[in-house]
Amino acid sequence: MTTSEFHANPDNFCYRHPGRQSFVLCQRCMRTICPECQTQAAVGVICPECMAEQRRNESPAQRRARRSWGSRSMTAVGGRPLVTYWILGITTAIGLLQFLPGLGPLITDALQFWAGYLYPPLSGQPFEPWRMLTVVLVHGGFIHLGLNMLALWMIGQSLEPLIGRAKFLTLYLVSALGGSVAMALIAPGTPTVGASGAIFGLFAALIVIGRHLGANVTGMIIVLAINLVAGFAMGFNIAWEAHVGGIVVGGLIGFILTRTSRRANARFWWIGLTTALTLVLLAVVAIVPPILITAGH
Template structure:
């Protein structure tokens, strides 16, 4: 293509600023736009006209979400749920190593959670409280891993861009902590692995926040109920972690909802979630010693 042909082609220039060369297209109308006219979308960029049309077509729930949560997290790094991807990648890598002979047993025995690791004077096990969270990295099999990671990927695509990366990561970890604490309280003799408690926390948080924004949550409630019932009916599933993660996830979501305004409440969620973590640790620290059974 000659220089004259290049300059004669309007597709090589921004449709709003004909003198500005660009090769980036609006993902909705497919017209060329320059950097000044680009607004980051979950996938690609969109032009100002498409952005205005998108805002006009928003539902009342979506408008409330934008007002309450702001658009900062939606536009950061293309709106991609990077924390979700990192959790998925790290957890999958560690869990898949469990299938490697000579490594899998070591990982499982050193990362799984059992209440005895919190009470060395009673159990004879070493004091390893970090297992409350490291249990999220290992799983009981490929199906267990696959189902949890699929749920994480599906929920993270919606929830992380809505509440932001810091809040999403905090929600995931604190919900996972809640699942482990529930195991220590309800069934201290049972060891556990898996991110199910954290996943249930994300699921319930999505329902709580969606309900607060006026969204339709009936479908999510049905799926959550099915998963709860499945956990109770099928042997070998740590339903205690599901319950603990769900309860803590709901509490964290309520904190987010109540502190999501502007001004002085901006960072209250950090203090309130920190207080919740301290309460969880205090509760698990005062579990009656008689609940701790010998043997693992």
Template sequence: MTTPEFTSNRDNFCYRHPDRQSFVLCQRCMRTICPECQTQAAVGVICPECMKAERSNRTPAQKRAQRQWGRGARSRGSIATVQSGRPLMTYGIIAVTAFVGLLQLVPGLNITGLFEFWVGYLFPELSGAPFQPWRLITAALVHSGIWHIGLNMLALWMIGRSLEPMLGRWRFLALYVLGGIGGSVAVGILSPGSATVGASGAVFSLFGALLVIGLHLGANMTGLFVLLGINLVIGFIPGFNIAWQAHVGGAVVGALVGLIVLRTRKREQRVWQILLLIALAAVLLVAVFVIPPLLVGAV
């Protein structure tokens, strides 16, 4: 219900549909708009007139990005083949990770111990531990606390909403999985005595891919550079107990996946894209199975 003072104020009605009451303002012109007139923007919503003005003032880089990555690019063989702009894979990953996080709280299940990664699980003859290679990716499902899982899922939600519709759901999932493996591989090689948990490697792969794609499109990536740099530096600060190796490994793998997708985004190059992603996964597995024993032998 609304007060007579509210209903008598014409500013509380959509400027394009004066009979429709609304509580939402266009973030550009600050006029009231109804749901039919609202277009989702990076922050808030904008009205049709501001949207028209924004499109007419786009830079060449923005126009090129729309041609290559927009929804209409599907018919031209671009990689943007998602039927809907909703990041369903992002939401699915968050839901699965949150469910596993709840299982971690159940006494006696020891989900953390079952899912965490330590390179010793790849070399039973050296460590005496059972051979469990799947831990390379299951480590991305468990976290060390509420803040750990909360910050990782927040970053996934923020980046996934933009990156998943751009890449497509299955490419996005492949990026996330390869990033998680890359983070575990980096920890296994650079810090073989450490066990690791968390989706940091997978999340940082999203940073890496978005950085490569954004630079290719000519976008201003200063903010992402700063954010990525801050997160990498935090991993080196004593007392934070963060596996910086996973951050670096995930970011590097993400950048490589972004480069592969960019170079093979045409429909006729799809087979090459799949083969290159499989080759990247093979390189990661070879590295983690070959390098740690060499390091142990050197010691």
């Protein structure tokens, strides 16, 4: 970031740290704040100044409740994307084990996804539906792993503190499920590995939420589009079906978040609608016409 860039568009930089670009707004003063300055609150994230003012205005009963229950919250505390770090650590560790001679192929075979594992009578494979999620743990090489983990780290820094740990993890897993469902529908005979479906889901949700908050998301949309078409333009062997599935599901979850966050019973609506979306995905993949299952192996 240069001085000229900041003066040209200061609204896209943290008001407390002008050298840090961000698209997240404090929900009380509507100023831009970076992940370090974000604190989760009932209305979304707020900046340190607004948090200090809020606590000064608390009643004695509110202070006791915050001390009693604040440490048990499932949302991100102090802007630390702990779920992002855990996913990064676990996925990277398994990815590195894939490079070990002899062990790597065993790990890949145990965790990769192929639609045949959902339809044993047609494929002769055991019924292993959990592979729709374990696919995010294995990758096709060091570059594949590195690019996905870099994207996860970059998106998680902003998105996890914004929506909270539990919702971020749910978004990641359901987006991964969406990617696997798309693979089963569009390319049922193709085995796949990688967290790309989940990553694209995070990206789509960030765009939807950013747009809802009034941020300029044009740049993010362009980056998403470039990544989506890169596999075709550069001839990479990329499972674009999983990317599309992740984008659709992640965008839907982002939409659910923006529409339920201000309701009095927001948690009920969030859990209910996200559960319904998950059940729809499972139902769709369960009724795939058998003719789509090709002899991929």
